Amino acid sequence: MDKEANDVPNEFHIQQRSRQLAAAEVICRVTKLIMSRRVRSRNYIDRPIGYRSIESQNVREEILMQLRTNGNVNKVIRMGPNTFTHLCELLQTNGGLRPTQRATIEEQVAKFLHILSLLATNGTVSFFYRRSAETISRHFHRVLKAVILLEEQFLRQPTGETVPPEILNSERFYPYFKDCVDAIDGTHVRVKVSNTEAARYRGRKEHPTQNVLAACSFDLKFTYVLPGWEGTASDSRIIKNALNREDKLIIPNGKFYLDDGGFMLKSGLLTPYRGVAYHLKEYSNRGPRDYRELFNLRHASLRNAIERAFGVLKKRFPIIGDNQPTYDVNTQSKIVLACCILHNFLMEIDPNLEYIDEVDAGLAHQSPIEDENIASTSTQEEDSSQGEFLRNQIDMQMWNDYVV
16 A cells, blocks of 8 residues: 555656656757747847847937937938937828837838948848848838838929029029029949849949939939939930820920930030030130030039039938949839938938038049930930020020120
8 A cells, every 4th residue: 555655656756757858848849940940041140148128129229319319420320310300200290101019210210221321231230220130121111111202392393483593693604594494414323133134234334233314403402313224224215214204304394404415405405515625624724715615614514513412412322322232123223212302301401511522522533534425316306406596595695795
């Protein structure tokens, strides 16, 4: 009887031990499965023992506090604390951006600006903000969509109702260019495409690019942006598309844009004389010798606004510079548009004159480059003669006043 009584506890302990071992085995198997999946994931970041969500939250809160208060934050997100707060409010009110269950609007916008401004990868931003790379990517595209929804607010085409003050207040430009509304040009932005598509995108650059058409006012704000064209596409071909598409470039009645020799000459697009000195540096040691050179000099001085705008844009947001992109061409096109919208937003309230000064200094020392993208006579439209008549009117009036 005593033996049987002793056997019962022994069996109980044996069964309990067996259950414990079985549970431990299950835990080990689950842990092994989780760790193996993490190691195989490209987005996995090895975190030290003791890493906890509360610690991650503290890190994020510290970063956001610096963004709200540190005056040097401009180097990271290209704007000051007050401007950053204003942008977040704007994206929430007009862009439809909302906080997620675990991420505030400020955090999402900060990560987005971090990527645009510092060429940071999802993995790098993941390390700083203690989020997975997949979460970083998701938040990036949420903010990208919200910024693009601000297009109508910040990319406004000219109506031609008033003369731009940069023209009105200059004896060099007024009254000759009183009907000019904007400057227009194209710029190349590097893209990531497959080897089979690379040839279509490899134009004047060694690497694949997209040719972005843009117009800007003379205070360096973009008024029209058309990204996405292959690097091999000519400016003349792109401008024709821009003038006829649904979201087209608008030329107000009786007004014109200044453009370079890559575009056709017509009543609404005024190009310089070909075969005549044009670039500003060519006139640095001498003045114009005839009416055509005078016209080209002042045309170049005024149209220089679009080159300055592109320069400031790329200096402010290196993600659209000459660096190897990490996004596909469609996303990169959206990024170009978003950067132009943010550029206009910043030019209104936080322009950072250092960028403008650096770009101006660079353009002043830039050597003249022969335009490789000249529009052929056969591609000019019927009203090219009206463009020639307008140009002749301007240059003769300008020359007569100049020699007097």
